[in-house]
Amino acid sequence: MKRFSVFLILLVFLTGYCSAQTLFTYGNDKVDAKEFLRAYKKNNTQPVANKEKSIREYLDLFIKSKLKVKEAYSRGYDTLPNLKTEFANLRAQIIEGYMTNPDILDKMTHEAFVRSLKDIELSHIFISFKNAAGALDTTVANKKKDEVLALLKKGTAFDKVAMQYSDDPSAKENKGYIGFITVFSLPYELEKAAYNTRPGHTTDVIRSNSGYHILKVMSERKALGKMKVQQILLAFPPGTDEANKKLIGKKADSLYKLIQSGRDFGQLASTFSNDYISAATGGNIPDISVGQYDPVFEKQVWSLKKDGSVSKPFQTEYGWHILKRVTAKPLITDENDKENLKVLEQKVKTDGRWKESTDFIYNEVKNKAGARKEVYSAFSLWALADSILNNQFLRPDGRNIQLSTPLFSIGDQKYTAGNFIDYARTYRFKPDGSGAKPYDQLTDEWEKYIMKNYYQDHLEEFNEDFRNQMAEFKDGNLFFEIMQQEIWNKAQADTTALLALYNQNKPKYIWNKSADAVIFFCSDGSVSQKVYDAIRKSPLWWKNTVAQYSELVYADSSRLEWDQIPGIGNSTPVSGMVTKPQINSTDNTASFAWISKVYSQPMQRSFNEARGLVMNDYQEILDKKWDVELRKKYPVVINEATLNSILK
Known part of the structure; x- marks a missing residue:
């Protein structure tokens, strides 16, 4: 067993060693087997009959492209403003996708799916960091928290403690009862605590920016899914007394009787409901999930057992409601449901939990770039900040620090x-407008801001996939630029050389059996059938037909050899023929042809007709000549041992 383990370790080591071996050198540069194989596999995705032949042919192309890119660097093409701009634009476009950890996204999406299968019934105690006067006072909050924990530990009923101590204004009436929640109903930290606590137990204290939270899990059940309902709301105006609430209730009873007598619910909602947003759509409100609304409201929603059933009028703190069930959307229990996973993934990305998928950045910058906090007095910093930001007198402890004092370092x-x-100056205030952030929070956010920006600016140093993608794009642009200058533009402009090449090789540039045709390119199969029918009826009016379909159809007239005509199959072309649409299975686009003239015998191409073919041949001549020159300038040496190892 020990010898076998050693053999496995040796095999893994040698495999890694082989991939790191130099495959070839060109000038002073080298390429290892790993880089070559990555490019080969990316550009050769289909099985090949002869692996050695395929690899050797691709290696030749790979070396040629490397030589051209090296020459582009030597000429300073990488400093051209247009290429630098293109590179910067692409980097900005794709970088966001690398600023999160895909493994964490998958994990959180799975977690959200699992939690979506279960609803949790909760009660809640909230202890605010603000005192009775509205000022920030964590000392008072900590004292209150300790008192609450002591009472709960003694066995005092959670609802009694909530009524007495919770700073949630509704706790006096609902005794801290939240009702049922599901995934995404609460901030992530609260949700996490709720789903990780057994029924009948309380969570540990959860700290948020606004205060402390303690949850009690009352029960759990299989999730109910979603419900589509219509609503009529007769809202209570501010300050409505009990007598007027009863009068509004009588109006709700009258509307309910009208509904029972057959009046249209949607029309009544549009006329009488004070929920003006839903009233505009006949009382329809967005699909309801557990944990979105008042517990009384949700209880009524889920009590509607059949589509079309209507609730009796019921009262909440907002007014009197009447609900009609439109349809129930059952819980999705299949984790392979791609559409549901997309929805969950999108919610994860816009939810507070998403920050956990970016937290890896800070560890990366600390571990690989040496990010560290410098030694300084936090109180001195905050005193200095107060004096500058709030125009306050500089306290003595603020004189121990200067604007130039280093607080944080990366390398x-x-x-x-x-x-x-x-x-x-920019970020010290809370987004909700409730005042300034505590300095310790602001300092922590600043350090993370620095590390995130550093990671983004140096992403090539942290992420191999990103580094490879950017290198491929940059080298591709340089290859295109130097080919444009050395091959393509020269071949296009040198008409004398093209004509000479044509005259030397006339027998090569002939038409096989061919036809004049109009080719129609359609956005999808259904469009192609309509255009096909119209062209068959009136082929001479093909331009008018194409114009009717705007961007859905494109047409081009040209001379084509028979085997190039779309939809021709094994048929023999005939003047006036309209071939059947040929559907592309990958994207459902379609093409077909109207044949106006047929040439049944091979014919000599004129220079103008052969120009594209001649230009391709001339470009190949120029490219071969240039490749010889580049190999003299940057000698290529292939490591045959490494090549043989990847041919096996």
Whole structure:
């Protein structure tokens, strides 16, 4: 067993060693087997009959392209403004996809799916960081939290503690009862605590930006899915007393009787409902999931057992409601349902949990780039920040730090107190307008901001896939630019050389059996059938037919050899023939032809007719000549041992 284990370790080592071996050198540069195989596999996705032949042919093309790119660098093409702009634009377009960890996204999407199968019944105690006067006071909040924990530990009923201590304004009436929730109903930290706690137990204390939270899991059940309903809401205006609430209730009873007598629910909703958004659509409200609305409201929603059933009027703190069930959307329990997974993935990306998929960035920058906090007094920094940001008198402890004092470093790059204060000018206030962020939170956010920007600016150093993609794009642009200058433009402009090549090789440039035809390219099969029918009826009016379909159809008239005519199959072309649409299975596009004239015998191509073919041949001549020159300038040496190892 031990010898076998050693053999496996040796095999893995040698395999890695082989892939890291140099495959060939060109000038002072080298390419290892790993780089070549990555390119080969990317461009050869289908099985090949002769692997050695395929690899050797691709190696020759690969070396030729490497030589051209090296020459482009030597000429400074990588500094051309247009290429630099294209490179920067592509980087900006694709970089966001590399700023998250796909494994974490998959994990969180799976987690969301599993949680979507279960609803959790909760009660809640909230302890605000603000005191009775509205000022930030974590000392009071901590004291209150400890009192709550002590009472719960003694066995005091959760609802009683919630009524007495919770800073949630509704707790006095609902005793902290939230009702049932499902995935995405709550902020992620609360959801995570709820789903990780057994029924009958309370969660640990959860800290948010606004305060402390304690949840009690009352029960759990199989998730109910979603419900589509219509609503009539007779809302309570602000300050409505009980007498007027009863009067509004009587109006709701009258509407209910009208519904029972057969009046259209949607029309009544449009006329009488105070929920003006849903009233505009006949009372239709977006699909309801558990945990979105008041528990009383949701209880009524899920009590509607049949499509078309209508609830009796019921009261919530918002007013009197009447609901009609439109349809129930059953719970999706198949994790392979791609459409549902897309929805969950999108919700994960826009939810608070998504930040966890970017947290890996900070570890990467710390571990690989040496990000670190410098030694300084936080209190001195905050005193200095107060004096500058709030125009306050500089406290004595603020004199121990300067704007130039380094607070954070990544490698040799220093970030100073001045940098922090510049950041704080823009980001110090909470997004909800509830005041300034605590300085410890702001400092933490600033450090993460620095590390995220550093990671983004140096992503090639952290992510091999991104580095390879950007290198391929850059080299591809350089290859295109130098080919344009050295081959394509020269071949196109040198008419004298093209004509000479044509005259030397006239027998090569002939028409096989051919035809003049109009080719129709259609966006899909159904469009092609309509155009096909119209062309068959009136082929001479083909331009008018194409114009009717705007961007869905494109047509081009040209001379084609018989085997190039779409839809011709084994048929013999005849003047006036319209071939049947040929459907492309990959994208459902379609093409067919109207044949106007047939040439049944081979014919000599004129220079103008053969120009494209002649130009291709001339480009090949120029390319071969240039390849010889480049190999003299940058000698190529292939490591046959490494090549043989990848041919096996």
